[in-house]
Amino acid sequence: MSHRPIGFIDSGMGGITTLSTALDILPHEDYIYLADFSSMPYGNKSKEYILARTIDNCYTLLNRGCKAIVVACNTATNVGISFLRDYNTFLSECIYVGLEPAVKPAIKSGAKKILVLVTEATAAQAKFDALIKDYSERLTIESSKTLAVEIEKAVGDRDKLDGIVRGIMKGKEDADAVVLGCTHYIYLKESFIRLYGNRYALFDGNEGAIKQLKRLLEAKDLLNPSEDNGVVSFIRK
Numbered sequence: 750m751s752h753r754p755i756g757f758i759d760s761g762m763g764g765i766t767t768l769s770t771a772l773d774i775l776p777h778e779d780y781i782y783l784a785d786f787s788s789m790p791y792g793n794k795s796k797e798y799i800l801a802r803t804i805d806n807c808y809t810l811l812n813r814g815c816k817a818i819v820v821a822c823n824t825a826t827n828v829g830i831s832f833l834r835d836y837n838t839f840l841s842e843c844i845y846v847g848l849e850p851a852v853k854p855a856i857k858s859g860a861k862k863i864l865v866l867v868t869e870a871t872a873a874q875a876k877f878d879a880l881i882k883d884y885s886e887r888l889t890i891e892s893s894k895t896l897a898v899e900i901e902k903a904v905g906d907r908d909k910l911d912g913i914v915r916g917i918m919k920g921k922e923d924a925d926a927v928v929l930g931c932t933h934y935i936y937l938k939e940s941f942i943r944l945y946g947n948r949y950a951l952f953d954g955n956e957g958a959i960k961q962l963k964r965l966l967e968a969k970d971l972l973n974p975s976e977d978n979g980v981v982s983f984i985r986k
């Protein structure tokens with residue numbers, strides 16, 4: 750049992766979608782959400798830059814005593830999760846959970862034409878290549894440097910979010926599934942449903958990641974024993 754908090758990191762507000770899943774599945778935990786606004790977007794940055802920011806952000810959370818860190822960003826996960834796990838002892842003992850574009854669940858669903866939306870920095874990583882390599886004939890990869898910024902600015906504005914979705918799907922209407930492979934893109938979910946109903950099956954990694962977090966906390970006996978709802982604090986970098 751542990752009262753220590755769980756950290757979340759992202760370049761901005763995308764990881765809030767992951768945090769909100771955590772609040773549903775693990776309501777008694779305390780959370781610290783770190784938004785690395787000064788470096789946003791990660792999508793147009795180098796691997797070295799994103800790795801350096803990810804390590805720095807993890808240090809900030811480790812200094813606050815986090816027992817687990819959720820890298821609530823597909824880009825930072827693709828770049829840095831192996832490093833964080835490999836150097837776990839050095840960085841201090843902590844559970845690391847990452848977000849991966851939900852390609853495997855989309856493939857498993859039987860969808861034939863899957864549009865995978867990711868940042869350009871995610872698409873450039875070997876880890877992403879390994880994820881998609883066996884399914885290339887069923888996948889269309891669409892990567893963007895700055896879509897996350899556009900979405901972050903549009904959050905709360907239905908018309909703008911709908912416009913972004915229409916733009917993405919133009920010429921790709923024959924897809925039967927869409928993978929929202931960046932936590933910011935999950936803000937588009939409602940627009941997809943509003944505009945197209947259930948025409949496209951939508952996949953993201955939030956639930957899988959938080960269920961994995963729960964399994965790991967249980968296995969290490971680190972769940973928060975409190976019966977009250979936890980608190981969320983926010984760090985802005």
Ligand code: DGL
Nearest residue numbers: 763791792823824931932
């Ligand atoms: N939210 C992030 C992701 O899941 C990164 C967005 C960005 O800063 O480009 O990939």
